[in-house]
Amino acid sequence: xxxxxxxxxxxxxxxxxxxxxxxxLESTIIxxxxxxxxxxxxxREVEQIVRDLGGTPxxxxxxxxxxxxxxxxEQIERLGNTPDVMKASRRDVGLALATQRLAATTVATTMxxxxxxxxxxxxxxxxxxxxxxxxxxxxxxADLPELAQTPVAVVSAGVKSxxxxxxxxxxxxxxxxxxxxxxxxxxxxxxxxxxxHPSPLRLDAPESxxxxxxxxxxxxxxxxxxxxxxxxxxxxxxxxxxxxxxTRAVNEAEDQGxxxxxxxxxxxxxxxxxxxxxxxxxxxxxxxxxxxxxxxIAVALARIS
Numbered sequence: 001x002x003x004x005x006x007x008x009x010x011x012x013x014x015x016x017x018x019x020x021x022x023x024x025l026e027s028t029i030i031x032x033x034x035x036x037x038x039x040x041x042x043x044r045e046v047e048q049i050v051r052d053l054g055g056t057p058x059x060x061x062x063x064x065x066x067x068x069x070x071x072x073x074e075q076i077e078r079l080g081n082t083p084d085v086m087k088a089s090r091r092d093v094g095l096a097l098a099t100q101r102l103a104a105t106t107v108a109t110t111m112x113x114x115x116x117x118x119x120x121x122x123x124x125x126x127x128x129x130x131x132x133x134x135x136x137x138x139x140x141x142a143d144l145p146e147l148a149q150t151p152v153a154v155v156s157a158g159v160k161s162x163x164x165x166x167x168x169x170x171x172x173x174x175x176x177x178x179x180x181x182x183x184x185x186x187x188x189x190x191x192x193x194x195x196x197h198p199s200p201l202r203l204d205a206p207e208s209x210x211x212x213x214x215x216x217x218x219x220x221x222x223x224x225x226x227x228x229x230x231x232x233x234x235x236x237x238x239x240x241x242x243x244x245x246x247t248r249a250v251n252e253a254e255d256q257g258x259x260x261x262x263x264x265x266x267x268x269x270x271x272x273x274x275x276x277x278x279x280x281x282x283x284x285x286x287x288x289x290x291x292x293x294x295x296x297i298a299v300a301l302a303r304i305s
Contacts, residue, residue, distance in 0.1 A: 005097050006116050009070025015056035016118055019305060021298035023050045024069075024114035024122040024152070027061035029287065030076065031085040031104035032265050033125065034280065040080035042284050044073070046123075046291045055295040060113040062088055062096045062103035067113040079104060087261065089142045107154060108146035111224060115150050120213070120301065122154050123294035125287045126190045127226065128264070129159035129168030132250055137259065140171065147224040148175035153213050155227040155294040157286040158188035158195065162246050162267045165195050172226065173200065178216060180209060181228040182293060188230040191282045192239040199228065206293065210300035229293045235285035237278060245274045 008016075015022050025046060030039045047057035058070040061079055068075065079085060079102070088096045088103035090112065096103040105113060107127050114122050128141025141163075147154065159168050169187065172179055181187055181199035189195035203209050209227060216222050230236075249270040253259075258266050271279045 005066050006113075007066045007068050008117055009058070009068075009072070012056055012058045012070035012117070019302055021055040021295060021302045022058050022119050022121070023055045023291065023294045023298050024110055024119045025050075025057055025059040025291070026107060026110040026122070026124050027059055027071075027079055027104040028087055028106050029125055030059075030079045031082075032087055033268065033283070036080050038280070038284075040077055042287065043076050043080065046288055049288055049291045050123075050295045053292060053295040054299050058114070058117070058119055060105050060110045062086075062093070062101070062105060062109075065097050065100040067116060069113055069117040069119070078102070087265075089261075090146060091142070107143040108141075111146050111150045111152045111154065114152045120152055120217075121294045121298040122152050123287070123291040124154060124156050125283055125290065126158060126160040127154060127156045129163040129165070130171055131263070132162070132164045133254075134164060134167060139260075139263070144168070144171055144175060144177075147172065147177045147226060149223045151217055151223055153225045153227055153297070155229055155290045155297065157190050157231050157290060158228045159190070160264070161190040161192065161195075161242055162250065162264065162271070165189060166197055169197055169200065175223075177223065178212070178225040179228065180212065180225065181230070182209065184230050188228055189239060189242070190286070191231065191237045191242050191279055193230040193233065193236045194239050196239070206296035207300045210297050210304055213297070213301060214304050227293070227297070229286075229290050231282060231286040232289055235282050237275070237282055242275075242279075245271055245279075248274060
């Protein structure tokens with residue numbers, strides 16, 4: 001299971017060989033999503049949640065010329081405390097591997113690494129999507145085509161609320177990606193439980209989601225699926241309140257000429273400032289909540305398989 005560009009932690013390899021539940025976790029949230037040391041603390045806490053529920057965590061990054069599937073404590077610390085870690089999406093993978101750059105994986109790249117290792121469930125915070133003002137920039141996240149072609153189910157709190165949620169849902173429909181919201185009729189908006197957009201599909205139990213995924217993957221050419229998991233009510237921020245903050249941050253990005261890959265990190269950092277830190281607290285809560293659901297689905301899927 002190990003090749004020159006794929007190295008799997010022994011615990012992850014053993015779980016996969018035994019058919020036990022494994023949950024992939026991304027590393028961009030460590031290197032670019034939160035300040036140090038909160039990023040490292042959160043990564044370790046999320047991994048422990050997976051273990052406590054009967055799964056094996058597999059945090060993924062690109063290190064030393066290979067996809068590292070499952071990280072040691074030292075590797076997580078290195079990711080969280082090293083300046084200028086590369087943020088690698090699909091187009092950057094070859095360069096990161098060839099130059100042996102330390103690179104954090106986005107949703108798209110984590111899906112690639114997970115699929116290479118044979119992992120089918122992946123928990124993250126929020127996925128990318130169609131950006132606001134798309135008609136002027138044509139800015140669409142690489143996460144969306146990855147969901148269409150890579151057979152990994154992504155559990156998230158919806159797409160990031162800095163995006164155009166309605167257009168993102170339309171695009172996912174065009175790509176043929178199943179979008180399932182767990183126990184809610186409305187698609188969530190990351191920090192908020194509501195978005196104003198009805199969910200394409202609703203299922204209420206991890207077992208039902210696992211069964212649907214298993215059936216989905218029997219279809220020739222089936223790719224991934226997006227499992228939307230609303231942030232817990234006690235940690236949510238009102239949709240209207242977040243919209244005001246996000247609109248201000250988006251306007252500031254436009255005024256400063258920030259575009260491309262730099263937009264999302266700028267907006268997330270600025271939203272933390274404008275919200276007085278409440279968005280960071282919500283972000284941590286939703287990531288943990290997604291890890292719980294992903295593990296429950298992975299455990300149910302392991303039983304079915």
